[in-house]
Amino acid sequence: xxxxxxxxxxxxxxxxxxxxxxxxxxxERSADGHLVxxxxxxxxxxxxxxxxxxxxxxxxxxxxxxxxRGGPAEVVIIRGHERMQAEAGTAIPEWxxxxxxxxxxxxxxxxxxxxxxxxxxxxxxxxxxxWVHLSWSRRAGAHHRRLPLWLEEGLAEExxxxxxxxxxxxxxxxxxxxxxxxxxxxxxxxxxxxxxxxLAYRQxxxxxQFFRDKSGWDHIQQILRxxxxxxxxxxxxxxxxxxxEVVQQVSGLPL
Numbered sequence: 001x002x003x004x005x006x007x008x009x010x011x012x013x014x015x016x017x018x019x020x021x022x023x024x025x026x027x028e029r030s031a032d033g034h035l036v037x038x039x040x041x042x043x044x045x046x047x048x049x050x051x052x053x054x055x056x057x058x059x060x061x062x063x064x065x066x067x068x069r070g071g072p073a074e075v076v077i078i079r080g081h082e083r084m085q086a087e088a089g090t091a092i093p094e095w096x097x098x099x100x101x102x103x104x105x106x107x108x109x110x111x112x113x114x115x116x117x118x119x120x121x122x123x124x125x126x127x128x129x130x131w132v133h134l135s136w137s138r139r140a141g142a143h144h145r146r147l148p149l150w151l152e153e154g155l156a157e158e159x160x161x162x163x164x165x166x167x168x169x170x171x172x173x174x175x176x177x178x179x180x181x182x183x184x185x186x187x188x189x190x191x192x193x194x195x196x197x198x199l200a201y202r203q204x205x206x207x208x209q210f211f212r213d214k215s216g217w218d219h220i221q222q223i224l225r226x227x228x229x230x231x232x233x234x235x236x237x238x239x240x241x242x243x244x245e246v247v248q249q250v251s252g253l254p255l
Contacts, residue, residue: 024037024038024039024076025038025039025040025041025042025043026038026043026046027046028046028047028050029050029072030050030051030053030054031051031053031054032053032054032057033071033072034050034053034072034073034074034075035072035073035074035075036049036050036053036074036075036076036077037074037075037076037077038076038077038078039077039078039079039083039111041079042077042078042079042111045077045111045115045123046077048123049075049077049109049123049127052124052127053075053127056124056127056128056131057131059128059159060128060131060132060135060159061135063132063155063159063217064132064135064136064139064155064159064221064224065218065221065222065224065225066135066139066221066224066225066228068134068135068138069135069138069139070105070138071105072105073105073106073107073134074104074105074106074107075106075107075108075109075127076106076107076108076109077108077109077111077123078108078109078110078111079110079111079112080110080112081094081110083110084096084099084108084110087106087108088101088106088108089101092108093192093194093197094194095113095165095194095197096110096113096164097109097110097113097114097121097126097164098110098113098114098126098127098129098130099130100130100133100134100137102133102134102137102144105134105138107127107130107131107134109123109126109127109130111123113126114126120162120163120166121162121163121164122162125160125161125162126160126162126164128159128160128161128162129156129157129159129160129162129164130156130160132152132155132156132159132160133152133156136152136155136224136228139224139228140224140227140228141228143227143228143229143230144228145188146227146230146232146241146242146243147224147227147243148183148186148187148188148243149186149187149188149189149190150183150186150187150200150203150204150207151204151207151208151243152204153190153200153201153204153205154201154203154204154205154206154207154208155204155208155220157201157204157205157208158205158208158209163201164197164198164201165194165197165198165201166198167195167198167199167201167202170195170198170199170202171199171202171203171206174199180199180203181196181199181200181203183203186200186203186204208220211251214251214253215250215251215253219250219251222250223243223246223247223250223251226246226249226250227242227243227246231246232244232245232246232249233245240255243255
């Protein structure tokens with residue numbers, strides 16, 4: 001009898017936990033087959049995302065210089081930090097409006113962070129930002145981290161067209177007073193603190209803009225292709241990272 005009571009308690013707790021997680025209200029596939037799902041009350045945003053995905057995919061493809069590989073991706077639009085972490089299955093900074101989960105080809109957008117954000121950030125700019133991560137991850141596969149994270153995020157900011165975390169004149173201030181984040185610190189890990197994350201995004205985007213003006217966007221695309229294909233690996237004590245070597249080979253400029 002005691003065992004039966006314990007079993008019933010466990011089953012009841014499980015049912016309560018399942019019931020506490022809101023059911024997604026609807027779903028729709030884009031014209032090119034990607035799945036969009038959304039929470040209750042987000043029907044308009046969900047359907048708008050589904051309509052915009054084919055255009056976003058074309059824009060990102062034109063910017064990166066290669067098409068999206070693999071099958072359909074999934075976009076989930078939710079509201080609230082707890083729901084975002086539940087759909088992501090991992091810890092997400094509270095300031096984040098979107099996240100790309102490479103292992104599941106899933107993009108999660110937080111509606112209350114991207115709706116009504118004006119010119120700084122919108123659902124479209126955030127989705128386009130995350131689509132850059134999706135496209136690069138699929139194209140490069142096991143070589144995706146040969147591109148430093150700060151440059152990947154810089155590209156996502158520039159191509160996305162929005163501002164992930166508002167930081168005002170933080171970049172100018174940091175550059176003036178020697179407070180820039182060393183690029184080595186953000187090559188593989190991103191800051192969780194909103195202020196440092198804002199600065200890191202700006203540093204990456206500033207480099208992308210500088211390199212574009214100095215060497216050309218076609219060289220950015222070439223660097224991406226070479227790194228994705230496993231290039232840039234040199235032997236010897238004087239050899240730099242694959243990224244450093246490819247930048248030098250493609251542009252003739254040292255990183």
